[in-house]
Amino acid sequence: MSWIKTIDYNKADSKLNSIYKRVKGPEENVDNVLKLHSLRPHTLIGHMTLYKSVLHHSANVLPKWYLEAIGVYVSYLNKCDYCVQHHSAGLSRLLNDTEKENQFFKALRKDKLETYFDEMYLEGMRYARKLTIAPSKMVKADFTKLKESGFAEGEILEINQVTCYFNYVNRSVLGLGAN
Known part of the structure; x- marks a missing residue:
């Protein structure tokens, strides 16, 4: 939950749903931190791009x-x-x-x-x-x-x-x- 209105996976329009499909967990869940972006889905794309770049990119050298x-x-x-x-x-x-x-x-x-x-x-x-x-x-x-x-x-x-x-x-x- 959060203070700001969020849109759940099962109520997302087609644009948000396509983004949610890329970030959902194994049980069709989307973490609350990601749902914070649901009113402006383009910000979720930016968030995930940064997240994957700083923590999970193959070019990173540090463990x-x-x-x-x-x-x-x-x-x-x-x-x-x-x-x-x-x-x-x-x-x-x-x-x-x-x-x-x-x-x-x-x-x-x-x-x-x-x-x-x-x-x-x-x-x-x-x-x-x-x-x-x-x-x-x-x-x-x-x-x-x-x-x-x-x-x-x-x-x-x-x-x-x-x-x-x-x-x-x-x-x-x-x-x-x-x-």
């Missing part, structure tokens, strides 16, 4: 589990429970290791990510945190730290884009009351 972990972290920082829950499930599938999963969520809750990530990946998480909670404070040194920790510029772009994507989605969910 999917790491990109998903950034998304969970950004959502956690934004207090977007809907996205934390949905993407925690995805992260769990990608990690496929209950102990690693538990360690990640313990580190997240205690704000001790350094106990989970190596220095390079930790620097990426620090970048995601600052970009999420203090975007106007970003400086070239933040970028330089990523390079010095071992990230190539294309990988930095991946971190940036997944961080920006989750900030966008978190604000859509929180601003329109999706749950």
